[in-house]
Amino acid sequence: MSKDKTLGETLQERGVSRRSFLKFCATTASMMALPPAMIPVIAATLEKLRRPSVIWLSFQECTGCTESLTRSHSATIEDLIFDTISLDYHHTLQAASGSAAEHAREEAMQENYGNYILVVDGSIPGENNGYSTIAGISNKAMLLEVAAGAAAIVAVGSCAAFGGIPKADPNPTGAVSVSDLIKDKPIVNIPGCPPIPAVITGVLVQFLTFGLPELDQLGRPAAFYGNSIHDRCYRRPFYDKGLFADSFDDEGAKKGWCLFKLGCKGPTTYNACATTKWNDGTSFPIEAGHPCLGCSEPDFWDAGSFYKALSTPTEDIGKTAVYAGAAGLIAGAALGASLRARKQSAVKNHERVTIDDLDQES
Amino acid sequence: MSGPSFERGYNALKEEIDAPTAAFFSSCVHCGMCAEACLFFTETRDPKYTPIHKLEPLRKVWKQEYTFWGKLGKALGLSRPLTDQDLADWESLVYDSCTLCGRCSMVCPVGNDITYMIRKLREGMAAAGHAPKGLIDATKRAVTIGSPMGVKLPALQAQIRHTEKEYDVKVPMDVEGAEYLCLLSSMEIMNFPEYIGSIARIFKKAKVSWTLSSQAFEATNSGIQIGVSDIAAELVQRIVDVAEELKVKAVISPECGHAYMAIRWDGPNLVGKRFNFKVVHILELLDELRTQGRLKMKDKEARKLTYHDPCQIARRGGVIDQPRNLLNMLADNFVEMPETGKMNWCCGAGGGVSSNERADDLRLKTFARKKAQLDTINVDAIVSACSNCRIHLEEGLEEYHMELPLLSLTETIAEHLAEE
Amino acid sequence: MTANGMPASTIASSAPCAPPTGNLVPLLHEIRHALTRWLEQGEEHVIDLRSIPLAPGEEDSLLEQLGEGEVNARLSITGPSDIIETRYPAVWLITHYNENESIIGRFIEICEVPGILKSQADDIRAGLERLEDQLSNAETRA
Numbered sequence: 001m002s003k004d005k006t007l008g009e010t011l012q013e014r015g016v017s018r019r020s021f022l023k024f025c026a027t028t029a030s031m032m033a034l035p036p037a038m039i040p041v042i043a044a045t046l047e048k049l050r051r052p053s054v055i056w057l058s059f060q061e062c063t064g065c066t067e068s069l070t071r072s073h074s075a076t077i078e079d080l081i082f083d084t085i086s087l088d089y090h091h092t093l094q095a096a097s098g099s100a101a102e103h104a105r106e107e108a109m110q111e112n113y114g115n116y117i118l119v120v121d122g123s124i125p126g127e128n129n130g131y132s133t134i135a136g137i138s139n140k141a142m143l144l145e146v147a148a149g150a151a152a153i154v155a156v157g158s159c160a161a162f163g164g165i166p167k168a169d170p171n172p173t174g175a176v177s178v179s180d181l182i183k184d185k186p187i188v189n190i191p192g193c194p195p196i197p198a199v200i201t202g203v204l205v206q207f208l209t210f211g212l213p214e215l216d217q218l219g220r221p222a223a224f225y226g227n228s229i230h231d232r233c234y235r236r237p238f239y240d241k242g243l244f245a246d247s248f249d250d251e252g253a254k255k256g257w258c259l260f261k262l263g264c265k266g267p268t269t270y271n272a273c274a275t276t277k278w279n280d281g282t283s284f285p286i287e288a289g290h291p292c293l294g295c296s297e298p299d300f301w302d303a304g305s306f307y308k309a310l311s312t313p314t315e316d317i318g319k320t321a322v323y324a325g326a327a328g329l330i331a332g333a334a335l336g337a338s339l340r341a342r343k344q345s346a347v348k349n350h351e352r353v354t355i356d357d358l359d360q361e362s
Numbered sequence: 363m364s365g366p367s368f369e370r371g372y373n374a375l376k377e378e379i380d381a382p383t384a385a386f387f388s389s390c391v392h393c394g395m396c397a398e399a400c401l402f403f404t405e406t407r408d409p410k411y412t413p414i415h416k417l418e419p420l421r422k423v424w425k426q427e428y429t430f431w432g433k434l435g436k437a438l439g440l441s442r443p444l445t446d447q448d449l450a451d452w453e454s455l456v457y458d459s460c461t462l463c464g465r466c467s468m469v470c471p472v473g474n475d476i477t478y479m480i481r482k483l484r485e486g487m488a489a490a491g492h493a494p495k496g497l498i499d500a501t502k503r504a505v506t507i508g509s510p511m512g513v514k515l516p517a518l519q520a521q522i523r524h525t526e527k528e529y530d531v532k533v534p535m536d537v538e539g540a541e542y543l544c545l546l547s548s549m550e551i552m553n554f555p556e557y558i559g560s561i562a563r564i565f566k567k568a569k570v571s572w573t574l575s576s577q578a579f580e581a582t583n584s585g586i587q588i589g590v591s592d593i594a595a596e597l598v599q600r601i602v603d604v605a606e607e608l609k610v611k612a613v614i615s616p617e618c619g620h621a622y623m624a625i626r627w628d629g630p631n632l633v634g635k636r637f638n639f640k641v642v643h644i645l646e647l648l649d650e651l652r653t654q655g656r657l658k659m660k661d662k663e664a665r666k667l668t669y670h671d672p673c674q675i676a677r678r679g680g681v682i683d684q685p686r687n688l689l690n691m692l693a694d695n696f697v698e699m700p701e702t703g704k705m706n707w708c709c710g711a712g713g714g715v716s717s718n719e720r721a722d723d724l725r726l727k728t729f730a731r732k733k734a735q736l737d738t739i740n741v742d743a744i745v746s747a748c749s750n751c752r753i754h755l756e757e758g759l760e761e762y763h764m765e766l767p768l769l770s771l772t773e774t775i776a777e778h779l780a781e782e
Numbered sequence: 783m784t785a786n787g788m789p790a791s792t793i794a795s796s797a798p799c800a801p802p803t804g805n806l807v808p809l810l811h812e813i814r815h816a817l818t819r820w821l822e823q824g825e826e827h828v829i830d831l832r833s834i835p836l837a838p839g840e841e842d843s844l845l846e847q848l849g850e851g852e853v854n855a856r857l858s859i860t861g862p863s864d865i866i867e868t869r870y871p872a873v874w875l876i877t878h879y880n881e882n883e884s885i886i887g888r889f890i891e892i893c894e895v896p897g898i899l900k901s902q903a904d905d906i907r908a909g910l911e912r913l914e915d916q917l918s919n920a921e922t923r924a
Contacts, residue, residue: 018902020859026898027878027887029830036828036889234803234837242392260471261393267471275835280884287838309395310471342427346376353374353489353592355505357366358498360491 008047021047031202031276034223045209052208053108053116055146056090059139060132060166060175061122065157066092068194069201085117085204091134102135109149117207118150120178123159123166127174143181152186152212153178156200158295161189161219168301179219186212189219193295196276199224218298220270229266229292232274235259248289259286263307265294368446371490375423378482386474387424390414396466396476401707402459405728413466413476416455419448420483446490453492456483458721462587462620462713463673468705477678484589493588494718501584505593508600509580510717511548518546518579521555531562536608537573542647543610543639544572545581545601545625547618549749557617557749560776561644567779568656570647572614578604581616583624587714594624595632601625605639612640614647617772619674619712619748626679643675644772645747649684652691658780663693665742669771670699670732670755671706672748685747685771692775699735707731711754729758736766743767745774803837806844813873816892820872826893841888848875848890855899861886865899 005013011021025043029036058066070093087093088108089101096104108116120143125131129138147153155178158164166175179187190203203221206213213221230236238244238258245252245259260267266274269292273284285292291307294300364370396413397403403411422444425432435441464477487493500510507514522533534540550557565572578600585594605613615622626641642650651657669689675681682703689696701707710728715721732755736744744766746752752768759766809829816827831841849869857863861880868875874896878887
């Protein structure tokens with residue numbers, strides 16, 4: 001597909017019908033967790049889109065994120081998405097190798113300087129550059145060089161987003177995340193180990209159609225990471241009733257009760273697993289009877305045992321205070337005026353307690 | 363005055379229930395995780411020691427006074443109202459089997475601060491006359507004599523004279539314009555007077571401008587332990603008055619857990635205004651001196667050491683890194699216990715439990731948890747930073763026939779100070 | 783490799799013990815409100831079933847309750863799509879499949895005819911061109 005034609009023109013040339021395109025837009029909207037009312041907007045934008053160049057860099061990673069992406073559940077949709085972009089450099093997927101591969105990257109950078117999208121998976125060794133190099137170039141040097149000409153950066157997977165497993169204690173390579181090194185470019189984090197494939201493609205499409213998506217405080221797109229697994233979990237009603245599985249084969253486990261006590265990190269994990277699900281939308285860990293590991297949260301690997309019940313977030317007292325504070329606000333409003341009066345009268349009835357008031361016999 | 367009564371206790375509970383308390387009670391999902399976090403439960407396996415259960419009287423008042431169904435139930439006679447007997451029945455749960463260590467608050471999945479509520483429940487218990495004898499007596503001594511252990515100024519002066527002679531240092535008293543006002547705990551004056559000599563030597567070497575006060579030398583606060591904010595505020599006020607009078611920049615909390623919590627965190631809330639001086643724990647100050655290069659060691663501690671985190675300093679107080687920085691400076695072989703820092707296990711004697719003879723057997727029983735922790739690391743000595751923890755740990759080690767020296771971090775640093 | 787090859791019974795094995803989310807009845811009410819709005823104001827409505835937490839088995843139960851009505855159309859477009867009018871006129875169930883026939887999207891639309899079922903102007907134009915080409919080719923040959 002030529003780079004100066006719009007996606008609409010290319011599709012038409014290839015004999016893809018308008019109905020197919022509408023279907024693509026509808027399923028994409030669903031994937032992006034956008035309201036169905038947005039479907040026509042997506043259609044109109046995508047149609048006019050000229051395909052952007054994408055450079056994909058892989059650093060300290062296990063290729064799981066790429067594996068996840070290429071298993072994106074809909075071959076058709078994935079094709080279309082890859083038709084909308086020009087994936088100019090990707091170690092694992094590109095045919096070229098050796099100096100030809102690096103040449104492709106340099107060429108793509110030159111041609112689209114300032115406009116290409118940089119996708120990164122894997123973390124970057126911080127202390128000794130020798131821990132990971134590509135074609136003799138250290139990961140850090142390559143990231144800084146390619147990032148300089150990028151319009152925006154997408155950090156795919158927990159390693160690129162937060163450091164991930166390479167950063168796990170004792171972090172032998174001094175691994176850091178993309179956002180630790182790059183401060184002057186918009187960065188979208190798509191954490192997960194690996195991320196849900198539909199979320200990777202969904203964010204790319206969202207990026208292409210609407211530009212930089214709304215991000216949360218950890219740089220994750222709110223459309224996919226706006227709710228906790230727990231809030232969207234079909235087992236949530238059991239949590240609310242206090243019905244928990246205490247082991248993997250007790251009555252509670254068989255009845256499908258909440259896995260909180262078995263270490264489920266759902267309450268503190270923000271991701272789309274509970275609704276988008278995995279493997280063609282077949283299931284997700286909790287549905288298969290296993291607690292959520294919290295793989296899309298920072299430092300999930302060091303957050304204690306996967307099977308130890310969550311005791312407030314990993315290492316963060318602050319969050320407890322926030323929860324308590326928020327709960328306090330809600331209940332505070334619920335106390336209501338009459339109750340406040342009740343409390344006021346108790347305050348008024350307070351007699352100062354002195355040491356003479358402590359003994360029963362006095 | 364009128365003396366304790368159920369009505370006063372009930373009124374105090376009504377008064378103590380605030381928005382967080384209401385939110386906490388309505389959010390509890392009865393998961394029971396707080397039980398496994400409480401050493402009184404883990405060492406006895408008795409479900410009555412489940413932390414949230416210890417709050418039952420407070421929960422009842424909340425339900426019957428502040429919720430629609432509770433009020434209805436009470437009006438229709440469906441639910442039994444709280445009685446004085448209920449409070450009497452709960453006394454030992456609220457005072458003997460809770461050290462206010464705060465571990466349960468850390469594990470609660472819905473973020474309920476159970477410790478915060480136990481503290482509130484004690485307000486009602488104390489006003490209703492259901493506080494333990496030992497704590498009542500300690501509180502009386504704190505108010506009338508100025509120290510829960512009944513330590514009077516001449517006793518402190520005698521220790522100071524002794525210290526000055528032994529270490530050839532000057533212990534400044536009532537010096538206006540000193541940078542730091544140093545507080546002590548009675549236990550340090552009576553049981554560990556070396557502490558005074560240690561800070562005197564360290565401050566001399568590090569050139570810290572400091573003073574003690576003859577009017578307010580006691581840092582501990584029985585009012586908080588027994589749960590009477592009126593008394594707690596009075597005790598804090600004594601320190602505030604002296605600090606203002608001497609125009610110090612900061613007040614140093616001694617190696618005592620709850621003293622730090624009382625003056626640093628509860629203090630301004632109790633007296634109802636911001637302090638115009640800072641409050642630092644002695645370990646915070648020592649670590650600051652370390653980073654400024656003002657603490658010079660002549661040699662390192664050769665023994666294999668571990669550190670027991672006092673709950674009020676670490677978990678409730680946030681002073682976690684400082685002792686570790688100091689220990690790594692001091693010793694080559696410092697190891698952590700299995701659960702440490704903000705999740706450390708309480709020694710078993712905090713929150714007024716040590717002043718309460720009735721709880722003696724129970725607190726020694728709970729020491730099994732600390733023993734289990736220590737058994738995994740095989741150290742030569744334990745370091746801590748709270749004289750109350752220290753006394754109880756020594757008792758526990760004796761009870762379990764373990765021979766391990768207990769060191770104060772401040773004192774150990776003083777012993778290794780470089781001679782100029 | 784996807785789960786496509788697996789027998790359906792394996793995939794749905796978690797269904798018998800799945801607790802209900804309680805979202806089923808509210809969903810039916812949403813449909814009821816949408817129908818009322820269509821009758822009163824002619825407003826169309828779309829529900830994305832992917833965006834609502836449903837326990838295993840609940841979606842099947844929803845489809846069962848909606849049933850099948852008079853229209854059942856299959857589109858052959860980069861993987862088939864089924865467009866079914868349910869037992870309730872103007873309540874359409876649209877299921878998109880990929881080329882491996884696994885579901886990639888499922889919507890309930892409240893309207894007279896779902897947009898995707900209608901012939902599209904672009905396609906009509908392309909079709910007209912093809913017809914004209916064919917006719918002119920035939921003329922040339924003749």
